[in-house]
Amino acid sequence: MDVATRLADVHDGIAAAARASGRDPREITLVAVSKRKPAAMIRAAYAAGQRDFGENYAQELRDKARELEDLDALRWHFIGPFQSNKARLLVGRATLLHSVSEQRHLEAVAARAQSIGVEQRVLVQLNLSGESTKHGVAGATLAALLRASETLEGVRIEGLMTMPPADDDDVTARCFAELRVLRDAHGGVQRLPQLSMGMSHDYALAIAHGSTCVRVGTAIFGSR
Numbered sequence: 001m002d003v004a005t006r007l008a009d010v011h012d013g014i015a016a017a018a019r020a021s022g023r024d025p026r027e028i029t030l031v032a033v034s035k036r037k038p039a040a041m042i043r044a045a046y047a048a049g050q051r052d053f054g055e056n057y058a059q060e061l062r063d064k065a066r067e068l069e070d071l072d073a074l075r076w077h078f079i080g081p082f083q084s085n086k087a088r089l090l091v092g093r094a095t096l097l098h099s100v101s102e103q104r105h106l107e108a109v110a111a112r113a114q115s116i117g118v119e120q121r122v123l124v125q126l127n128l129s130g131e132s133t134k135h136g137v138a139g140a141t142l143a144a145l146l147r148a149s150e151t152l153e154g155v156r157i158e159g160l161m162t163m164p165p166a167d168d169d170d171v172t173a174r175c176f177a178e179l180r181v182l183r184d185a186h187g188g189v190q191r192l193p194q195l196s197m198g199m200s201h202d203y204a205l206a207i208a209h210g211s212t213c214v215r216v217g218t219a220i221f222g223s224r
């Protein structure tokens with residue numbers, strides 16, 4: 001199957017999942033995760049109408065952004081582990097940083113954003129499974145990060161992101177439900193409109209739990 005066909009299948013899947021929970025599919029952004037896939041595949045997805053692409057590595061995002069500069073209105077999302085020293089590569093280049101998880105990340109993003117005169121949209125990544133191998137903050141830290149962001153110019157927290165462990169549906173469902181509860185406890189949809197959750201194998205479940213942004217790689221571009 002080619003990229004366009006797989007992309008159409010994922011759109012159908014998103015629409016079906018949205019309808020099943022009484023939601024409008026247009027509320028949900030599909031981020032096509034193109035990490036370690038060649039620029040030619042991104043061009044194919046773009047030609048089929050896809051505009052949002054996700055990358056895990058800052059340098060790879062920068063390189064692909066340069067290579068694909070000619071594609072108007074293409075939006076890059078940074079979804080890999082964030083490090084402060086990557087702010088220079090990512091701020092102003094990525095439409096949304098999904099994986100900010102420390103106050104010093106916010107400070108680094110704000111500093112870079114101010115120096116180039118942009119406002120950078122970010123999400124806070126939560127670690128809800130308690131796994132030490134997964135990046136993100138515990139829910140208890142979220143209020144402090146939100147407070148810190150209020151005093152920083154150039155960075156705007158627009159929502160939350162999480163990535164549950166791959167292998168357990170019950171844990172995954174619990175993580176998705178918990179992300180939404182956290183959002184509702186910290187200002188609700190008004191303050192934090194975006195919930196980035198759901199990947200190739202669990203995006204339908206994530207949509208049932210209120211996801212506004214699914215990050216889908218394998219189902220569009222094939223296995224890595």
Ligand SMILES: *Cc1c(COP(=O)(O)O)cnc(C)c1O
Pocket residue numbers: 033035056079080163198199200201215216217218219
């Ligand atoms: C790789 C990755 C994805 C996409 O995973 P697939 O299973 O290929 O859909 C989504 N989110 C993050 C954070 C990733 O690193």
